[in-house]
Amino acid sequence: MRNLIEKLSHRSHESVVVVPDVNFHFKNLDQFTVRTFAAPYTKEYIESMIKDYTNEVFEEKRALQKATDTYDRMMNMTRYFVEACKNLLYNETFLNDLETHKFDAMLTDPVFPCGEIIAQHLSIPTVFFMRGALFGVEQEATKSPNPLSYVPRFFTVYTDHMTFNERVKNFLLRYVEMILCRIFYAPFAQLASDFLHREVSGVDLFSRASIWLLRHDNVFEFPRPYMPNMVLIGGINCATKKPLNQYVICFLPMLEGRRLAGGGAQRLTSISPTLLVLAEEERSPLLTQTGREAVIEVNTDHYNRHSAERRTGEQS
Incomplete structure (x- = not known):
């Protein structure tokens, strides 16, 4: 988000950045x-x-177990973020200061939707800037078509070519997500209802957004329908560039028929959650696939040895 705020500043837009006193990304904000x-x-x-x-991330679990574990972890976080939101909403001096600026819009990451509550209080439109909403709430909030027959849910390892049994499980998991979503966002909905003096549901906190800026792209995601106010801006993730170390391990979503970045004419086919190993040397990568993993190896002794050891372990 910082890159976006800096661009707005360069175009003479005035921005007020509201951040908790404990944060990782917003440092040196003198400008x-x-x-x-x-x-x-x-x-x-x-x-x-x-x-x-x-x-x-490295643990092998069933989809339902992943969903419940994520829910438990997020609920622990929610208690702290709801309390932080209360500190902000019921700080009259703070809110009065925001009201004097007469903002045109609110730019916020709505995973924890305190910013949206403030936007409703100030009666200004909201621009969401996010990687993806928890439990698929963005699809429900925007009334996006949601064809469960070929769009796998987040917690599954399915592709867009599912068997009948996988489609049934994918369908059922979507309703589990809807239940978890309502439970997870209930504290924020209650906080919003008390603060705004009207009934607000968890989905209501997302359905009011004017624009959704989604930090992903169909190169790494299974294609699915999007509403006109949902804009894919996955390239912004590459705005801040750093040199690679000796090698970089990165996990990508399930890919099928996708062109490899820097991989020439090679294409991935029917690969489940993918492990890519990339090195600094500019050499032609060699794609190998074993079971549920694919490894891009650079033609050096280190990576050849890594590949041989991994295959030997799988055969044993």
Whole structure:
């Protein structure tokens, strides 16, 4: 989001950045007007939460187990973020200061929708800037077509070519997501209802958005229908460039028939969650596939040895 705010500033737009006093991404903001509010959590807690989530990515679990584990972890986080939101909403001095600016719009990441509550209070339109909403709430909030026969749910390992049984499971999981969504966003809905003095549901906190800026692209996602106010801006993830280390391990979504970045004419076919190993050397990558993983290896002794050890382990 910082890159976007900087671009707006370069085009003479005035921005007021509202951030908690504990954050990772918004540092050195001298060129912006910044307002901070008290956060009831520490930097160490956020770091431990990110570490736990990263470790869980490597665990093999069923889709329903993944969904419930994510729900448990997110509910623990929600308690802190709801409290932080209360600190912001019921700070009259803070809100009065925001009201004096007469904003034209609110730019916010709505995963924790405190910004949307403030936008409704200020009666200004909202622009959502996000990777994707939890539990597929963006599809429900925008009334997007949601063909479950070929759009796999987030917690599955299905492709867009599912068997009948997989389609049934995909269909049922969508309703599990809807239930979890309502439970997860219930504290924010209650907070919004109390603050705005009217009934607000969890989905209502998302359905009012004027524009959705989605930080992904169909190169790495299965194609699905989008509403006209939903814009794919996946390239913004590459705005901040850093040199590669010796190698970079990155997980990509399930790909089928996709062209490899820097891979020449090679194309991936029928590959489940993919492990790519890329090196700094500009050499032609060699694609190997074993079971549910694919590895791009650079033609060096290190990577050839890595490949041989992995295949030997799988054969044993």
